[in-house]
Amino acid sequence: MAEKIKNKAVFFNPFSKDNPVVVQILGICSILAVTVKLEPAIVMGMSVIAVLAFSNVIISLLRNTIPTNIRIIVQLVVVAGLVIIVNQLLLAFAYDVAIQLSVFIGLIITNCILMGRLEAFAMANSPWPSFLDGVGNGIGYTIILVIVAFFRELLGSGTLFGMQVVPKSFYAAGYVDNGLMILPPMALIIVGCIIWIHRSINKDIQE
Amino acid sequence: MLDKVKPHFQEGGRLHAFHSVYDGFETFLFTPRSTSTSGAHIHDSMDSKRTMIIVVMALVPCLLFGMYNAGYQHWVAIGAAEKPFVSLMLYGFLAVLPKLVVSYVVGLGIEFAVAQWRREEIQEGFLVTGILIPLICPIDTPLWMIAVATAFSVIFVKEVFGGTGYNIFNVALVTRAFLFFAYPGQMSGDKVFVDTDAIAGLGEGTVVDTFTGATPLGQVALQAGEQSVTITSTVGSDPVTTSDMFFGLIPGSFGETSTLCILIGAAILLFAGIASWRIIVSVFAGGAVMSLIANACSTPLYPASMLSVADQLCLGGFAFAAVFMATDPVTACRTNVGKYIYGFLIGAIAIIIRVYNNGYPEGAMLAVLLMNAFAPLIDWCVVQSNVRRRERRMKIKITDNE
Known part of the structure; x- marks a missing residue:
């Protein structure tokens, strides 16, 4: 029973209380880069979930055989292999989005969340909790990605998933899409707002 | 009441x-009514x-x-x-x-x-x-x-x-x-700096055909590749002279066209002891020096480099930024030496952006914001160098005494 509760915490904590983006402040660079539109943001989130979950499992299986002094290299090789698989899958089945995301799928390797989870969790836990931890952190990352992309696409382009949401009559009345939302600084400010709201709700993580 | x-x-x-x-x-x-009654506060109605x-x-x-x-x-x-x-x-x-x-x-x-x-x-x-x-x-x-x-x-x-x-x-x-x-x-662009609609029945009339509405700096930025720059009034006929730029009868953002009125404002600020003359003077000096450098190596590729120093200082938001933006006591440097550096760099950077980036016809805004970010660093360096100088002086004194 105790095992069950722990697994639950491992899976659900990263959603809010231990969110990799707004609490641990990891993976900010990719948030800036891929959140201009919702669709690539969701694909990116799913890729990160997949890579994170499976690399966690693999490293967890190998954890007793990896020599400590070369563990970073081993982790990188595992992540790199998975990223290449994800990239090829995207190129095969979602070509347009893969082109939009371009180099950022490859850069999942450098995403701090991955190395952080591998080092902090997979190296010390058995495969099943590691898998849950990977999926949980991936979802925590994706939630933030989607919130930021929602506001940036809505205010920056007037669309959601590429469909026009802001009615034409608004434009006729003089409304103009906010060009700053397309630029990276606005992603930082939105993440800042999310952190602000998150911390004012969860008083216990305020420093 | x-x-x-x-x-x-x-x-x-x-x-x-x-x-x-x-x-x-x-x-x-x-x-x-409640002025401070104790401590080192200055008793003054200047809150x-x-x-x-x-x-x-x-x-x-x-x-x-x-x-x-x-x-x-x-x-x-x-x-x-x-x-x-x-x-x-x-x-x-x-x-x-x-x-x-x-x-x-x-x-x-x-x-x-x-x-x-x-x-x-x-x-x-x-x-x-x-x-x-x-x-x-x-x-x-x-x-x-x-x-x-x-x-x-x-x-x-x-x-x-x-x-x-x-x-x-x-x-x-x-x-x-x-x-x-x-x-x-x-x-930015040609359409926004002149209001072409009638307001409350005032100024009814149709816009003449030759109307362009471009600001002087906007016009200059479009003349890449020409051997000399020409600035014309909004209807595209009369050339704009430096005195027009000084008195401000040119299109531009609402309050920043007239260098004369800005200088009147500067006089009021300086007389009341609010703005720092060090910053104002060094902004203009920085702008002038950078304009001269741009003049010296002017190319048709960057048309704004051919503007004279007086034109550079009178056009756009430069003077306004120098007097009212750079001197904002909250965001500027605190130390006197720092103020010279801060002002000089604002002037120089404003002209650099204006001349060498054809996408941005005006650079005063970005220059002031950039230097706002650097102001605390400049202050820190000035204070540190002062500390070091005094330390050295002390060491010399000590060795003298020995």
């Missing part, structure tokens, strides 16, 4: 929750509200001339032969009034709400910001854009950092930068 309602706002009164709103009005209308009001007074010449110029440019655009002074002023007044109202209502609304929420006194910093915002925007900026940008910069540039006196960047300039990057179509 205020005294009569005062008990309601004091501790225990019915309207205590709104006491900061009341305080704000009372100290705005009368000098504060920061008085300072702010002097700055606003210094901005009045620019505002009045901006009104006149808005009307003047409109009358030129419709090709009218005679330009009645009263109609020009009234037209400009009607054009700017809604912007002033919007910027004050939004900005002060947020300030009041935050002060109430934090249970603090209302901070008066927005008094100046509110008048600066309409002055540095093009005449055609839609009102809702001013409202959005004002709200953005008051919240994220001022209140987040702790309110008046704690902001790193100049609030009015961030408002303009927000507009510039968020709505480039409404903040």
Whole structure:
């Protein structure tokens, strides 16, 4: 029973209380880069979930055989292999989005969340909790990605998933899409707002 | 009247929750009754509200001339032969009034709400910001854009950092930068700097065919590859002379066209001892030096490099930024040496952006914001070098004594 509760915490904590983006402040660079539109943001989130979950499992299986002094290299090789698989899958089945995301799928390797989870969790836990931890952190990352992309696409382009949401009559009345939302600084400010709201709700993580 | 309602706002009164709103009005209308009674405070009626009001007074010449110029440019655009002074002023007044109202209502609304929420006194910093915002925007900026940008910069540039006196960047300039990057179509180009519509029946008429509406710097930026630059008036016939640029009868953002009125404002600020002459002088020096360098190696590739020094200093927002933006005591350098460095770099960077980036015809705004970010670093370096110099002096003394 105790095992069950722990697994639950491992899976659900990263959603809010231990969110990799707004609490641990990891993976900010990719948030800036891929959140201009919702669709690539969701694909990116799913890729990160997949890579994170499976690399966690693999490293967890190998954890007793990896020599400590070369563990970073081993982790990188595992992540790199998975990223290449994800990239090829995207190129095969979602070509347009893969082109939009371009180099950022490859850069999942450098995403701090991955190395952080591998080092902090997979190296010390058995495969099943590691898998849950990977999926949980991936979802925590994706939630933030989607919130930021929602506001940036809505205010920056007037669309959601590429469909026009802001009615034409608004434009006729003089409304103009906010060009700053397309630029990276606005992603930082939105993440800042999310952190602000998150911390004012969860008083216990305020420093 | 205020005294009569005062008990309601004091501790225990019915309207205590709104006491900061009341305080704000009372100290705005009368000098504060409670001066500090102990310690090293200087006993003086110069609280920061008085300072702010002097700055606003210094901005009045620019505002009045901006009104006149808005009307003047409109009358030129419709090709009218005679330009009645009263109609020009009234037209400009009607054009700017809604912007002033919007910027004050939004900005002060947020300030009041935050002060109430934090249970603090209302901070008066927005008094100046509110008048600066309409002055540095093009005449055609839609009102809702001013409202959005004002709200953005008051919240994220001022209140987040702790309110008046704690902001790193100049609030009015961030408002303009927000507009510039968020709505480039409404903040630059040929259409926005001259109001072509009639307001309340004033200035009826159709725009003449040769009308362009481009600002001088906008025109210059488009002339890449030419052997010499020419600047014409908005209807595209008469060349613009340096004296036109100095007196300010050129299209541009509302209050920044007339270098003369800006200098009057500068005189008021310096006389009242509010602005730092070190910053103003060194901004102009930096601009002049950089213009000379640009002149010396001018190429047709960067047409603005062929402008003379006087033109560079009179055109665009340069003078306005030097007098009213760079001298903002909150965001500028504190040390005297630092002020020279800070000002000089603002001037030089403004001209560099203007000349060597054809995408941005004007660089004063970006230069001031950039140096705002560096001001604390400059101060730190100045203080450290001073500390080191004194340490060295001490060592020499000690060795002398031995």
